[in-house]
């Protein structure tokens with residue numbers, strides 16, 4: 001279960017944390033951000049400094065479930081074992097060891113059907 005989150009409170013705290021470092025606070029707002037959630041509505045007038053900080057924060061965010069993409073099919077759904085849920089390819093060191101072993105077995109005629 002995810003912890004309850006109040007997006008408007010999070011944005012307000014972000015603005016409070018970043019705004020004091022605005023090198024040109026007299027320049028005034030360059031953006032208006034409106035938030036409407038089940039908890040209510042909030043409107044924020046944001047200066048250039050805060051907008052840039054918010055954009056950098058959003059760009060830097062990576063989802064905890066983001067484990068990269070599959071080298072076989074390009075899928076983005078890798079489970080915690082780096083197993084692709086779309087094509088079945090196993091990634092990481094264990095996946096590489098298994099893939100190498102599978103190639104060796106496939107190339108070794110002694111593993112073939114017995115005559």
Ligand SMILES: [Zn+2]
Pocket residue numbers: 070071072073074075084085086087088089
């Ligand atoms: Zn895949």
